Amino acid sequence: MPASPCINLTIEEKQRLLALARQTLVDYFAPQQTDIESLSDDALLSRHVGCFVTLFLDGDLSGCMGDIEGHRPLSKSIPELALCSAFKDNRFLPLLASQMERLTVELSVLSPLSQLKIRDEDALLRYLAEHRYGVVLSDAFHRSVYLPQVWEQLPQPGEFIRELKRKGGWASGHWSDDMRVELFTVEHFRE
Incomplete structure (x- = not known):
């Protein structure tokens, strides 16, 4: 966590x-x-x-x-x-x-990044259904991040991860054994 x-x-x-x-x-x-x-x-x-x-x-x-x-x-x-x-x-x-x-x-x-050890994308989606953190996805070639605030626009875990992968340059269905998932929280504030 x-x-x-x-x-x-x-x-x-x-x-x-x-x-x-x-x-x-x-x-x-x-x-x-x-x-x-x-x-x-x-x-x-x-x-x-x-x-x-x-x-x-x-x-x-x-x-x-x-x-x-x-x-x-x-x-x-x-x-x-x-x-x-x-x-x-x-x-x-x-x-x-x-x-x-x-x-x-x-x-x-x-907050500092915290790695989430998961087996596959389905495990990630199940985890995110319960926990709305910021997410960093990365592998050898790509990296993509969404702040926790993005959950307001993309409330479904499948949609959230699909768009995060698209933003990072992966195909929406891409997943590999090299995929790294890191989570974080934020303190956000505006004028």
């Missing part, structure tokens, strides 16, 4: 992280002298945890990028992921300055 989120964030900490993501986007369009380097001394922002930045324009998804393992501190990953979500998510048009007032930022802070 996945661990609980690795950071138990206060309301003030959540607001600070959201402000960092938004300020990064504001600075992109109207460069300021924000000193992001000084943030690396902050105990919260120096944490190495997985994180996703998700952007909504008028309530609709308009970009989402993440770092699953948390290779960098939040002070570096949040600004980079905010920019990637705004400008490099190929599913959406790049963000425009005129859209900033209609933009909502959501952050998801991930």
Whole structure:
């Protein structure tokens, strides 16, 4: 079973992280002298945890990028992921300055990944029928992740995994002995 989120964030900490993501986007369009380097001394922002930045324009998804393992501190990953979500998510048009007032930022802070030992896809589907975690599927050639929030759009385990595999570049019916399944929880919050 996945661990609980690795950071138990206060309301003030959540607001600070959201402000960092938004300020990064504001600075992109109207460069300021924000000193992001000084943030690396902050105990919260120096944490190495997985994180996703998700952007909504008028309530609709308009970009989402993440770092699953948390290779960098939040002070570096949040600004980079905010920019990637705004400008490099190929599913959406790049963000425009005129859209900033209609933009909502959501952050998801991930728990450590926990491997689920299963025999086959049927066992995974039975497990997911009872447990609604974030899922990472990987094998030698592909990797794909869905945050736990995706269960709201894809509530059936079969549909959830089928779409996760399609997102990762596998055929919807693909399964192999090399398939690795990792689970995680998130603490997600938005402006």
